[in-house]
Amino acid sequence: MNTLVEDTLKATAIDQPKYSAKDFQSDQDVRWCPGCGDYSILAQTQRVMPELGIPKHKMVFVSGIGCSSRFPYYMNTYGFHSIHGRATAIASGLKMARPDLSVWVVTGDGDGMSIGGNHFIHLMRRNIDVNVLLFNNQIYGLTKGQYSPTSEKGKITKSTPYGSLDYPFNPASLALGASATFVARSLDRDPRHMQTIIRRAADHRGTSFVEIYQNCNVFNDGAFYQFTEKESKDESVVFIEHGKPLVFGKEKDKGIRLNGFSPEVVSLKDGSWSVSDLLVHDEKDTTLSFILADMTYKPGLPRPVGIFLALDRPVYEEEMVRQINFAQEKQSDGDMAKLLNSGDTWIVQ
Amino acid sequence: MNTLVEDTLKATAIDQPKYSAKDFQSDQDVRWCPGCGDYSILAQTQRVMPELGIPKHKMVFVSGIGCSSRFPYYMNTYGFHSIHGRATAIASGLKMARPDLSVWVVTGDGDGMSIGGNHFIHLMRRNIDVNVLLFNNQIYGLTKGQYSPTSEKGKITKSTPYGSLDYPFNPASLALGASATFVARSLDRDPRHMQTIIRRAADHRGTSFVEIYQNCNVFNDGAFYQFTEKESKDESVVFIEHGKPLVFGKEKDKGIRLNGFSPEVVSLKDGSWSVSDLLVHDEKDTTLSFILADMTYKPGLPRPVGIFLALDRPVYEEEMVRQINFAQEKQSDGDMAKLLNSGDTWIVQ
Amino acid sequence: MSEKTVQSLSEVTIRFAGDSGDGMQLTGTQFTNTTAILGNDLSTLPDYPAEIRAPAGTLFGVSGFQIHFGSMEIHTPGDQCDVLVAMNAAALKVNLVSLIDGGTIIVNTDGFNDKNLKLSGYKENPLRNGSLDRYRVFEVDITKLTALALQDLNLSSKMVDRSKNFFALGMMYWMYNRPMEPTIEWINGKFVNKPEIKEANLRVLKAGWNYGETTEIFAVRYEVGPAKLAPGRYRNITGNQAVAWGMMAAAKKANLELFLGSYPITPASDILHELSIYKQFGVKTFQAEDEIAGICSALGASFGGALGVTTTSGPGVALKSEAIGLAVMVELPLVIVNVQRGGPSTGLPTKTEQSDLLQALYGRNGEAPVPIVAASTPADCFDAVFEASRLALKFMTPVFCLTDGYLGNGSEPWLIPDYNSLPDIACSFRKDAEGFFPYLRDEQTLARPWVIPGTPGLEHRIGGLEKQHITGNVSYDPANHELMTKLRAEKVERIADDIPPATVEGDDHGEVLVVGWGGTYGAIKTAVMRHRQKGHSVSHLHLRYVNPMQKNVGEILYRFKHILVPELNLGQLVKVLRAKYLVPATGLNKIQGLPFKAIEIEKKIDEILKGNA
């Protein structure tokens, strides 16, 4: 016997529609501050969704609490704006119950890394097929400007008038340390790159984690200007791509090589080093992913942006279904009446 | 004016006593199962404590809930057996309030990595000077045998009769991903090594994290036999030491070298490789620490045991005190009466 | 072989006690199953320490299992035991208080060596100093007899030692005239791959039986005839198992997938264990990283169209409370089972208590009403959780199902229900986009429609911010907030229209009404019955629903002169009754980690009847 869910899905099935970005815009007014980086992420997401070949009624956006977590209201899909830090846990349950859905989590650096840190790391290791977009603005936006777990040390905010004391998380390293299978970073001000990454995240089987640098122009304006603005971007960012050497610089005249096991910047201009000396990225190499992610806060190194790791590993909910199928094959479908009467029973006349 | 704490400490100050291990044994009956690996950890801890030069009334052991978390009852120091997963948070507050104390956290793989995962990673990045001993038995002992976040995938337990589905955490990688400054691993069945590591943890300024493989002979007997028993230990474990090449094997005839950035086992016997080709450990290198920790679950590689990383970074509570001192120097001690009357005030006659 | 006298008993209570490692829980369970199959009514009380395996011979390491069975109706595991089987000195010391005067003690003499005596704090051997003179003591060197039975098998002494509980079991089977077959079958099945252990256990079991049969030590055997239970097929069931099965039955009946998001915690873990077995039923169990993830994953699953459930005990509920508030706001079905234990904080984790009632009612920020269904006996856990599921699905709301450690671990014979005649709780998902609004409520139940992601044209968003009536859009409008707050409260109140009225056991008016809820059922029933047998005007009202109250509860209360509310807490239901009905109800409170004894309630009723309360 089918479950009610299966019956309902069958009864309401429609042909896959052709979408444009507009189809993914809900009827709700977008309420972010004018100029907020969230707008661009929303736009890119809405742009990528039509390409995924997934009907929008099969998509669910789950979020916690924060400016970023308002995201689901603006997507014309199913959505769940939940409580602070718990989107990953809710999405996990949803995906386990409904492996047929495309499940997305939108979270912030506070929501995902502070109060939600535990569910985050456990989701990573479990590899449930959920796509996590973390809008990292290095600040608590919604509560009006306290420092976050990704804020740089010494940050002066409402709650740290003398400067914050905590060394920040590097979300990519944290995810890798938690045995994530897909870890990437992108930028609110680089729509093309973001689209590529979101697409790759959607395609990845298992949990995909995408950190997106996002400008909060009200409480932390310019936090990423160095990496997003024309003047400085080329010299400050290295885009990592599978199978390609790590080259950067406006004139593509710099590269990253491994000195021992420490990455260092070398010039490709003065003749001592050439492209063939450079580190070549391999998305499937866990060790290399650590090395690249670890570049993040290292002085003198450009900020790595792109896909750190994209690894195949069994997907949690698929294995769950496999166990169920296995049990059902071996023991046939559960018969409740039989179970109730199984084992030691006796009859009173 | 001194605070009451300072007055009390001054009034009760005594000369530093000479201790033996016995002085650290409390009057409480130890209630672990006979044969439990916890006994050895307790004994080693009690053995190391006298050497630290810290009066025992200045020591506090804080724990969560679990078999391992009973530890504080057996230490004749101050102790706090708290609630599941929160020992790290309680210890953080205690250490911030009282930087003069030597604060230890004892936790389990469930307590520290499952419910307590978030406080764990945040403690790591903050670098509060707390020493964390995680008794990893890859099982929930106290609740009678469910799988834990460090249990190997496919584990059959009470809650996973068909085998667990989760890929396990590697605690060392998780800690490193969270920007820990001191990360180490030791074995319940190697008293000497454990003593060394505990000593080093105690000496480290900032958070030190020590994972100890611990046998739960009731619910997960033999989980680490390969790494602890005479027959297999030499071939299965590589002891990493600062400045030393990674050599292992009963006859010290094997080593670890880096092939590209992937560690591989090489033989030192057949002449193709010598000790000078091997990876040399550097406790101060964050990148290397990731590479070594990442060996943990890699098939074909020996299990790394020892200190992965020991890094100097500013200590949280010291910086906190520094900010206070700075403010007090600049503005003199807080005068409450003055504050109440500061700013915009007016007088009604 | 001597001829033994056979004496007939209508009821008897036996307590098995020994070290945590002595297998007393297993012995008790085997005795229980066999007794159940014989057709006795029964009730059990396992009682084990918080430590996994405390050092042998210590007081805190003692593990006990009490069974009360008879040819009459049995409602409690027995206030005191008639027979105490003590495997060592510590077991005797801890449990002697539970034995009736003149009761029987069977001791394993090997467990009374100097070390045992010292560890249990006896200055003298109680078997030797006359301190047990008022009991009938049978001394058996069980350890030695077990070893003898196994001597040719060449087993390790550890393994020999582990078999000795079967000797005790065999003796008790003989003494109470129970067949060994069910246990023999069980041993054969359990140790099918361990022939040595199988052989050892079988031998020792039979040796125990033969010891009773052969030796002169026991002069009398007892017979306890079957109880006059309602006809039908029975099984023995614990409360935790009944919860698991009740949920499975509810999900099946509703044609939904059952999704459990949980985190292990004593004494609730067994529900997780039980449910994880039934993969062939499509049950999905998820051991989450903590209680918060447990409930959140269940809520996510409910959003997806599963019957989402979460199981825990008090401290776990504390952690879940924020998410329960979210479930109230998003109005999705969710069942939260709390197997209550001794509090506050970690408290007495392996002991029973009823002190989480007010937490269930009020333990959330804001006005966040949640219906509460309480189970009253181990088997009743099946019906209670089934009913909780029914309400959750019909009213689109989180529902608490309260049980406790006593119910969860205790067991009783259960007249197996006919699965087909269980209530029909079919529900449906909204499919029609026409006129759809996420918070457009059913006129009768006030439930909002349940729409599963995957349904085209019904895309919508839910969340924890206040919603606009009907549309479900975020709304900060003052009047709307008041309306929605009242609608959520009203929805829960309307459940009262959907449940049967409360029924009084005994007269519907009179002197004393004893009002209870949850696991105190058996003790209250027994106490009230005893008074009624004496002709006293005492009745019993047991509340299956604590929120909302059944419609006629007020009426009932007003018809009695005295209202007594026995609870295993400092008085929680009594507060609710007083506040709601302004009746001068008084409490009888016990907070010792133990269930009520019927006699305790009986005495209190006595006092009230005599005007001394």
Next chain:
Amino acid sequence: MSEKTVQSLSEVTIRFAGDSGDGMQLTGTQFTNTTAILGNDLSTLPDYPAEIRAPAGTLFGVSGFQIHFGSMEIHTPGDQCDVLVAMNAAALKVNLVSLIDGGTIIVNTDGFNDKNLKLSGYKENPLRNGSLDRYRVFEVDITKLTALALQDLNLSSKMVDRSKNFFALGMMYWMYNRPMEPTIEWINGKFVNKPEIKEANLRVLKAGWNYGETTEIFAVRYEVGPAKLAPGRYRNITGNQAVAWGMMAAAKKANLELFLGSYPITPASDILHELSIYKQFGVKTFQAEDEIAGICSALGASFGGALGVTTTSGPGVALKSEAIGLAVMVELPLVIVNVQRGGPSTGLPTKTEQSDLLQALYGRNGEAPVPIVAASTPADCFDAVFEASRLALKFMTPVFCLTDGYLGNGSEPWLIPDYNSLPDIACSFRKDAEGFFPYLRDEQTLARPWVIPGTPGLEHRIGGLEKQHITGNVSYDPANHELMTKLRAEKVERIADDIPPATVEGDDHGEVLVVGWGGTYGAIKTAVMRHRQKGHSVSHLHLRYVNPMQKNVGEILYRFKHILVPELNLGQLVKVLRAKYLVPATGLNKIQGLPFKAIEIEKKIDEILKGNA
């Protein structure tokens, strides 16, 4: 310059309203501070949206600030406003309901262009269609006038736009005869490093004033004389600031370090912000990773000998509930401040409510009693949290201090207390090893000794498992558990011996007693006063303590015929009173995210007096 009439008023209520980005909170705060310095009594109500900066011109982006001030005693921010300053059409639309009939509207005409009208849902321009005929409307093109004032400064249009609130402020200063100096000083200080902005704001402020002075548009100026307040030095203070200072004062008085472990949450975050400033006081503030770590770190600090405090709002309390239970068990001092907001779940995060009272009382597993102190006005938050700290230290217990969003953000003039005459709350740490036991209680208070790590010879261990009486060792003994449970309850009850009796405002007996708690104080007081002025038999009892109740509360209740309990929830205190005292108290409940208006309570009392309730 025309001569203007000056009219004298005893009280007036002004509401500033505009876009979230329009700086209305700042305008309101400046007007408030100046008004306070002038010696008026006052009360304020900031009212801002949950969005940070919603798109300009939308209804949900409107931010308001109401101030009620006068030469008489002021207890509420005003039921309705006399004057509405509306910076755009949306602000008018949202706030018009708050304006009294015949009230004054000052509009920025530039905020009524087509886009504004559309965004705010006006079909026609309300300034043009006669719909405001019953009000006095003053149209001022504030935007243009601001731009004109700044035209030679070459500022960006964004910066010009940001200054226009100072124009409105200047106008209102002129109209209500307030000096500009305090604001000028504030601007000079605030923008000392931004000379351009400084200059702009100063100019625009003065331009606003001059506009009032010069143009013919305003014919009347108002004078509101100083209030007859008790003599002394005053300052204006918000509830959140008062909480922060109250904690600092308590720690200082007790000679302890203050340690705050907290996690940001609206509307409590400002306490964290305020406390993080005072490093020179040795205050340690820790922004934890979540609420659980917030409270746990505070408890750890308490164990170390600090005054550990944690601040949050309802959802945060839900997360802290397990740790509060631990604090109950380990009996360490801890103050938990809940600045309540609209619930359930995320609810209405920026709005006020009183719906967490039962959560504070019962929101934990097990019997876990926690004293509750409630603040009744913004300035009273200082005394309330000081008292909560005193009790925590004296009775070695966690204590709740309940405030709410209205109190936390609202402000009032505060007669600055003499720090030296604040109650002496000195405490001491046990130093003496002789006869020391961790749970040996003080005979009077039942508090256990506080021993700080670092004290030689007093090493001991505490924890969440049940403890043995006196020794504090882990104990599973049934009788001990009951004893300890009762001792913990008794300890909290004994607080009643340590606090002053409740006092009634008005006669101590009569027809109607209005019982309140928390931030409803001003509204109830005003309503009761109005009735008393009419000679009605109405009194007011406001509970500073909800747990335990003051000893004479029962007596007081019994002396009145009707008991009315107004609460911003569905009836929580009323449940407690009914259960405890069996009095037929009834509730007046409002749950709109807004404080009571005095008139609402006044009317309800009317109904009761007329027998229609």
